[in-house]
Amino acid sequence: MNRLATIVALGAALIFSSGAMAQEEIEAPHLTTWSFAGVFGTFDRASLQRGFQVYNEVCSNCHSMKLLHYRDLGPNGPGGGIGFSAAEVAAIAAQKQVEDGPNDQGEMFRRPGKAQDTFVSPFPNDQAARAANGGAAPPDLSVIVKARGKGLEYLWGEGGPDYVYGILNGFTDPPKGFVLPQGKMYNIYFPGHAISMPPPLADGTVKYQDGTKATLPQEAHDVVTFLTWAAEPYMEDRKKTGAKAILFLLAMTGVLYGAKRKVWKNVH
Amino acid sequence: MSGTPSTVRTNNRLVKWIDTRLPIFSFAQDAAMDYPEPRNLNYWWNFGSLAGIMLIIMIVSGIFLAMQYTPHVDHAFNSVERLMRDVNYGWLLRYIHMNGASFFFIVVYIHIFRGYYYGSYKEPRELLWMLGVLILLLMMATAFFGYVLPWGQMSYWGATVITNLFTAIPVVGNPIHTLLLGGFSVDNPTLNRFFSLHYLLPFVIVGVVGLHLIALRQHGSNNPLGIAVKGPQDQIPFHPYYTMKDMFGLGVFLIIYAIFVFELPNALGDPQNYVQANPLQTPSEIVPEWYLLPFYAILRSIPDKLIGVLAMFAAIFILFLLPWLDTSRVRSSYFRPIHKWVFWLVVIDVFALGTVGAHRPEGAYIVIGRIATFYYFFHFLVLLPLIGWFERPLPLPESIAAAVTKKSGVPSASAQPGAAQ
Amino acid sequence: MADLAHGKPGAGAALSGGHGNASRRDFLTIAGAAIAAVGVASVAWPFIDSMNPAADVLAAGAPVDIDLSHLQPGQQIVVLWRSRPIFIVNRTPDLLKTLQNPNDISLLSDPDSNVMQQPAYAKNWNRSIQPQYLVLVGICTHLGCIPNFMPQANSVGPGWLGGYFCPCHGSRYDLSGRVYSGVPAPYNLPVPPYRFLSKTMIRIGENPPDGGDFSLDSIEQI
Numbered sequence: 001m002n003r004l005a006t007i008v009a010l011g012a013a014l015i016f017s018s019g020a021m022a023q024e025e026i027e028a029p030h031l032t033t034w035s036f037a038g039v040f041g042t043f044d045r046a047s048l049q050r051g052f053q054v055y056n057e058v059c060s061n062c063h064s065m066k067l068l069h070y071r072d073l074g075p076n077g078p079g080g081g082i083g084f085s086a087a088e089v090a091a092i093a094a095q096k097q098v099e100d101g102p103n104d105q106g107e108m109f110r111r112p113g114k115a116q117d118t119f120v121s122p123f124p125n126d127q128a129a130r131a132a133n134g135g136a137a138p139p140d141l142s143v144i145v146k147a148r149g150k151g152l153e154y155l156w157g158e159g160g161p162d163y164v165y166g167i168l169n170g171f172t173d174p175p176k177g178f179v180l181p182q183g184k185m186y187n188i189y190f191p192g193h194a195i196s197m198p199p200p201l202a203d204g205t206v207k208y209q210d211g212t213k214a215t216l217p218q219e220a221h222d223v224v225t226f227l228t229w230a231a232e233p234y235m236e237d238r239k240k241t242g243a244k245a246i247l248f249l250l251a252m253t254g255v256l257y258g259a260k261r262k263v264w265k266n267v268h
Numbered sequence: 269m270s271g272t273p274s275t276v277r278t279n280n281r282l283v284k285w286i287d288t289r290l291p292i293f294s295f296a297q298d299a300a301m302d303y304p305e306p307r308n309l310n311y312w313w314n315f316g317s318l319a320g321i322m323l324i325i326m327i328v329s330g331i332f333l334a335m336q337y338t339p340h341v342d343h344a345f346n347s348v349e350r351l352m353r354d355v356n357y358g359w360l361l362r363y364i365h366m367n368g369a370s371f372f373f374i375v376v377y378i379h380i381f382r383g384y385y386y387g388s389y390k391e392p393r394e395l396l397w398m399l400g401v402l403i404l405l406l407m408m409a410t411a412f413f414g415y416v417l418p419w420g421q422m423s424y425w426g427a428t429v430i431t432n433l434f435t436a437i438p439v440v441g442n443p444i445h446t447l448l449l450g451g452f453s454v455d456n457p458t459l460n461r462f463f464s465l466h467y468l469l470p471f472v473i474v475g476v477v478g479l480h481l482i483a484l485r486q487h488g489s490n491n492p493l494g495i496a497v498k499g500p501q502d503q504i505p506f507h508p509y510y511t512m513k514d515m516f517g518l519g520v521f522l523i524i525y526a527i528f529v530f531e532l533p534n535a536l537g538d539p540q541n542y543v544q545a546n547p548l549q550t551p552s553e554i555v556p557e558w559y560l561l562p563f564y565a566i567l568r569s570i571p572d573k574l575i576g577v578l579a580m581f582a583a584i585f586i587l588f589l590l591p592w593l594d595t596s597r598v599r600s601s602y603f604r605p606i607h608k609w610v611f612w613l614v615v616i617d618v619f620a621l622g623t624v625g626a627h628r629p630e631g632a633y634i635v636i637g638r639i640a641t642f643y644y645f646f647h648f649l650v651l652l653p654l655i656g657w658f659e660r661p662l663p664l665p666e667s668i669a670a671a672v673t674k675k676s677g678v679p680s681a682s683a684q685p686g687a688a689q
Numbered sequence: 690m691a692d693l694a695h696g697k698p699g700a701g702a703a704l705s706g707g708h709g710n711a712s713r714r715d716f717l718t719i720a721g722a723a724i725a726a727v728g729v730a731s732v733a734w735p736f737i738d739s740m741n742p743a744a745d746v747l748a749a750g751a752p753v754d755i756d757l758s759h760l761q762p763g764q765q766i767v768v769l770w771r772s773r774p775i776f777i778v779n780r781t782p783d784l785l786k787t788l789q790n791p792n793d794i795s796l797l798s799d800p801d802s803n804v805m806q807q808p809a810y811a812k813n814w815n816r817s818i819q820p821q822y823l824v825l826v827g828i829c830t831h832l833g834c835i836p837n838f839m840p841q842a843n844s845v846g847p848g849w850l851g852g853y854f855c856p857c858h859g860s861r862y863d864l865s866g867r868v869y870s871g872v873p874a875p876y877n878l879p880v881p882p883y884r885f886l887s888k889t890m891i892r893i894g895e896n897p898p899d900g901g902d903f904s905l906d907s908i909e910q911i
Contacts, residue, residue, distance in 0.1 A: 039531055066346075067346065067349045067353070069745070069748070071744070071748050072353065076744065076747075076748075077744075078353045078354070078744065115748065115751075116745070116748040116749060116751060139543070140544075142349070143349065143542045146534060146539060146542040147539050147540065147542035147543045148539055149539060150538070150539050150540075154534070154535070154539060155532055155534075155535040156531070156532055156535065157532075157533075157534065159539070160539065191552075231542075232352075232359075233353060234352070234353075234359045237359075238359060238360075238363075238530055238533070239530065239531060241360075241530060242526060242527075242529070242530020242531050243530075245526045245530060246523060246526050246527060246530070248724075248728060248731075249519060249522050249523045249526055249728070250523060251724065252519055252721065252724040252725060252728060253516065253519030253520055253522075253523060255717060255720050255721045255724055256512070256515050256516040256519050256721040256725075257516050257519075258717045258721075259512055259515075259516075259717035259718045259720070259721045260512040260513050260515070260516040262717055262718075263508045263509060263512045263718070264509060264512075264513070267307060267504060267509065328736065329736075332736050332739055332740070335739075335740065336739070336743075350743070350745065353744070354743040354744040354745040354746075355739050355743040355744075356735070356738040356739050356741050356743065357735035357736070357738055357739050358739055358743070360735050361735070361736065361739055508718065512718070512721075515721065515725065
């Protein structure tokens with residue numbers, strides 16, 4: 001029934017590409033390649049650590065990542081962490097102040113962070129975040145890469161990274177005649193082009209500890225790699241296990257097909 | 269002691285001991301081994317067993333997920349993310365369940381279209397068909413409740429839109445709406461009861477599937493030629509023929525399922541659902557999961573609120589009436605020259621409705637949606653009865669065995685000559 | 690329409706075929722079934738493993754550091770580690786003397802701590818690393834209640850030298866957590882893994898660097 005297969009394929013293509021046609025947003029083009037793309041994709045651990053540095057020094061001033069713990073970065077973290085040792089993780093956590101308590105006197109107190117704490121948020125709650133940012137709360141970044149980028153590339157997990165990368169690189173002067181509302185910035189890839197976030201990154205915003213040159217595209221590439229890991233720390237395991245599972249299933253199905261043909265031989 | 273002796277073919281004394289007291293083994297032998305099936309079933313008949321296996325996969329993965337999920341508005345989203353990060357293989361459980369819902373619907377939709385094309389709903393299998401439509405309804409309810417549980421933006425706003433449908437009912441609409449919600453809007457009481465119902469309904473589905481299988485056993489499976497079994501020469505035992513064929517089909521299905529679970533896990537989902545539910549911010553597009561899109565499109569195509577709701581439910585209820593709407597004396601569309609092509613129109617129509625449902629209702633999509641909705645009802649209410657009356661069916665073969673063993677002329681089952689697959 | 694004909698399927702369906710065909714078919718069938726079984730087992734493991742403690746639960750069971758500088762002589766504090774109460778007592782020299790009293794020792798069920806309820810570095814009369822500080826898991830080995838700290842002489846009865854009294858069924862322990870004979874509880878109170886980070890700072894949940902790899906899972910009974 002090849003007819004049916006064709007129609008199914010056409011229909012599926014129609015429905016799944018609907019995202020690309022539906023929004024008035026400009027789909028972020030594939031501006032860069034990702035090490036985690038494809039069936040055999042992996043996270044570049046050096047890039048993850050640089051990306052964490054960018055998040056820690058720049059983004060964490062406005063954006064929370066409440067779903068991550070400091071221990072996730074270390075050897076016991078999901079997917080093996082991003083390559084920090086347990087001591088480095090403890091040191092990173094200890095740089096932050098975390099609210100704890102109540103103590104035996106019934107009071108809340110602040111103490112240095114520990115590995116099992118969640119990432120410290122810049123604002124205590126949503127309202128404070130909104131109030132400090134002109135009414136637009138900076139979104140939590142824990143799964144931002146899975147929450148954006150609807151379109152064809154979203155199907156295989158690159159739509160989100162491409163979108164965030166596009167946003168970070170897409171700040172530019174508005175074209176002639178474009179009316180930019182008060183307090184907003186012009187961004188090529190943001191839907192509606194008027195984004196509340198000022199450009200967070202530029203060449204040399206951070207100084208990389210491993211000596212890599214910190215250009216804007218490099219910083220954006222690293223932080224998006226880190227954010228993709230943060231959204232899906234088990235991605236490498238998932239893809240590897242998937243490859244094994246699919247190969248196993250192919251072998252099993254092959255054997256079963258042979259068995260089926262043998263069994264049915266005398267009926268034909 | 270009275271009663272018939274155990275008929276199970278084994279030398280194992282433990283099996284015999286159990287079977288004389290509780291005949292599970294002879295039942296299994298009778299139902300899954302000796303059970304006679306038409307010899308000409310093609311691969312479209314695999315999808316029933318695939319649906320049963322998907323039901324089991326969904327229940328098992330769901331039970332393990334329920335061990336880790338917290339059905340409270342403050343914790344639901346985080347508990348799902350905790351599953352993805354901290355629970356051993358939690359990401360696998362979640363993706364199995366999430367993609368499993370889609371694959372369950374894919375399998376069931378193909379199973380339904382197969383039944384429609386080959387006339388499996390016709391006498392004496394009307395109740396079998398209606399039980400199947402009931403299963404579909406229960407699946408849709410289960411999927412709707414389940415989608416709310418991760419408490420993302422689509423979860424919350426999809427729940428809001430669908431529960432608001434009940435306000436369309438005159439007089440009692442608003443009190444029913446409040447009763448369903450347990451509050452003034454979708455909130456914690458709603459989430460809790462949706463969790464309870466989502467856990468319950470799959471077991472109701474298991475019960476209806478049991479009835480579905482009992483009804484199937486009464487008259488046996490239909491077959492691609494649509495003609496009745498005339499004798500043992502038309503049949504082969506379920507084991508080993510269809511057990512092996514079903515296993516092979518399962519293998520192929522699992523490969524595709526595994527590709528989605530492991531390599532494309534979010535392909536069938538909506539990115540908006542990775543944003544935690546925010547009652548103060550409506551997403552730019554509220555779209556249900558793909559398997560509900562055709563019905564969603566029908567709902568939105570009609571400008572009147574109440575009639576839109578009625579049309580959406582009518583679209584499903586019309587399926588219950590299919591055995592009586594189709595007036596043809598011939599079962600299988602293979603022998604129905606007009607219906608054979610008209611069938612594809614409704615397939616294209618359903619895909620069109622799905623596409624319309626995925627987009628915002630503006631511009632060309634409104635027109636296409638209305639035409640597609642009109643055609644859907646026109647097809648079942650007008651075309652089918654008319655075609656049945658006026659069509660001249662092709663001559664039916666004498667028997668299945670005659671058709672299968674013929675080297676030339678009428679090929680058996682599928683369009684491919686030769687092998688009776 | 691004719692009903693389904695019941696009865697054995699026709700001749701064409703019989704499991705016939707030459708021996709060669711049959712054995713090849715059987716081999717393929719068995720091979721297929723075996724591979725499928727392997728597949729089912731490898732899918733079953735992740736489901737079962739998901740019930741094991743998750744990463745956040747394991748992290749919450751991490752060692753806790755306790756500052757003992759404010760603990761007065763003769764006082765006990767109770768802290769939680771892995772959801773269990775941990776008793777920490779600052780024992781005075783007088784209390785320590787009573788622990789070596791032969792009359793008291795003769796009343797104990799397991800005075801030498803032969804039953805494995807403590808790490809090797811706590812298998813002594815003081816059942817601790819340093820005699821001054823006692824660290825115990827405060828769960829009665831009878832049925833799991835939390836014993837009361839009764840350090841006062843004669844507070845539980847005449848002749849009471851100080852120790853623990855469990856209010857649920859009357860089990861009694863001395864101030865090293867050793868259980869008396871003739872009470873419902875069968876074993877001494879367990880000692881958790883712990884170490885000193887400094888003179889007044891202990892870490893519960895971690896063995897001393899040279900203290901081996903004792904784990905609370907290995908004791909006779911909590």
